[in-house]
Amino acid sequence: MSLTLSNRPHPKADFPIFDPAGPNAGIAYLDSGASAQKPKSVIEAVSAFYATGYANIHRGVYKLSANATDAYEGVRAQVARFINAASDQEIIFVRGATEGLNLIAATWGRAHLKAGDAVLISALEHHANIIPWQILRDQMGVELRIAGLAADGGIDRADFTAKLADGKVKLASFTHIANATGAVLPVADLIAEAKAAGAIVSVDGCQAVPHRPVDVQALGCDFYTFSGHKIYGPTGIGILYGRLPVLETMPPYQTGGDMVATVRFEATEFLDPPQRFEAGTPDIAGVIGLGAAIDYIQSLGWAWIEAHEKSLLAHGTAVLSKIPGLTLLPAGSERSGIFSFTVEGVHPHDLGTILDHHNVAIRAGSHCAQPLLNEFGLTATARASLGLYNETEDLDRLAEAVMAAQRMFAPKQRA
Ligand SMILES: Cc1ncc(COP(=O)(O)O)c(C=O)c1O
Incomplete structure (x- = not known):
């Protein structure tokens, strides 16, 4: 049936x-x-790209490269529409949610947190949204707080509120849907509460994006991350959404080609987001496949x-x-x-x-x-x-x- x-x-x-x-x-x-x-449409889009459209992006002066660049950047715009980001600049291509969360910790975390600040997560997290914060705790003296599990398997709302109360939480990072149980967290309310307490808010959307429409502006979060392979796209590609004013305060994650304006031995000038966070040759075919996956979801x-x-x-x-x-x-x-x-x-x-x-x-x-x-x-x-x-x-x-x-x-x- x-x-x-x-x-x-x-x-x-x-x-x-x-x-x-x-x-x-x-x-x-x-x-x-x-x-x-x-x-099939995703498999064929990746295969057709390799068969007839492949070249490296952003550097070529020839048609094949320019077309590949247009296709790659076109998917960025498509992802922005898919999750209702305010601009394409807010969409960073990463390897998956794991890399998205590590990027936030390594860049925003190291630039903005100091010993004595707190990061608040929940008891319902995937390891990818626990360990990056443990590392900041161990290396920087940041406090890691955990909002507990309620008896019904949801998040303990009173504990979440209590852990925000002293104003020390500078970042709250929680899952939209718990991958081990399927519990849907009331993210819109949690985001509003954490923002009101002065925190930057990151949502792990890995288990949500395959199942429901997500509107990052309506949610009001600062970061939202998910993996392409869970939404019927290829492995090796994922999305980190970041609100532009927040991304602009962040140093690069990795460095190298494609993310720089000028390089001299004395100093390097980095590009603006999102290119600042996309060093080296990216998973171009993965991005093309991700675009086809979004088309597929929207066709249903x-x-x-x-x-x-x-x-x-x-x-x-x-x-x-x-x-x-x-x-x-x-x-x-x-x-x-x-x-x-x-x-x-x-x-x-x-x-x-x-x-x-x-x-x-x-x-x-x-x-x-x-x-x-x-x-x-x-x-x-x-x-x-x-x-x-x-x-x-x-x-x-x-x-x-x-x-x-x-x-x-x-x-x-x-x-
Ligand atoms: C809630 C959640 N967060 C993060 C991840 C990590 O995703 P990936 O392995 O695609 O980076 C997963 C994967 O199972 C997940 O379910």
Whole structure:
């Protein structure tokens, strides 16, 4: 069962990896939170760029290079429209969310923080939004504060407010959607509160951008970062959005070619943002593929994507809740795209392996969020995460395979 899109087949047909005659026939792919599969249009855009449009950018005086530059810069403008940034200058191409967050810590953090200042994150973060701040703590004497986990699996709002109260928090950095549980944080409210307390605010949008429209101006954050490979684009490319007045205060991240106005042995003058933060030859083909991925998402439209996900979430919750011994990790007041669960008597890694024998692909482990799992008293869970190509049948197959694993691990009756 699936919602229909007028005049076109279900999006699953757009993804060659799911070809019923191909090597992965019948796979129930439930690991899009780790990385999403690629539609044909993205694969073809990257391939066509290499086949007919490839040259290095920004330097060539010949047509091929000028066209490649136009295509690359065109995607920057497209990304700006996609997340409603005020200008293209606010869009920095990075390798992914990990690099985006490290860039903020290494540039804004080192330029603006000093010993005694505090950085506030939450208990629901991916390691990529924990470790860069730990390093500033250990190297610069910055205090790292953690807004706790609420009993319902959301963020503890009272703790968040309390940790902002003394005015020492200069940067708040939190996830939009927790990758280990699917909890949606009330980011608009958190941003407003942190801004009112005088902090710069960074949002890790990795798990949000594949699932919902994001408007960075409406949110009011200073930074927003996400990865291309989770929104059906290539690996190796991601976006760091930064508000221009903030980017202008930041020194470069890496240095080298393409980010300089003049270089003399005595001194170097850097370009303005975003070029200041894009040293060396970038992942040009990745950028082209990212543009095609955004086109693909927009061709389906957010209305369909969100309605489809809502029906998948309802179905998944219903079928998983019926399984005795399965505990779904709570996700606060709103869940998006992710079911994280444990099954009594079956280790998540065993579960993942058995599910694979049933051609159901999920993730097992700590999901790069060990501190959050520790809060739940766990070291690992099984995680099924949704993409726009999933169908309710994939979730039925998940439930059946979990029950088959339970039967395998059930204590044998003595004769
Ligand atoms: C919430 C969140 N933040 C950051 C990351 C890191 O993304 P990447 O590995 O693409 O840099 C991930 C990836 O799983 C994530 O889910």
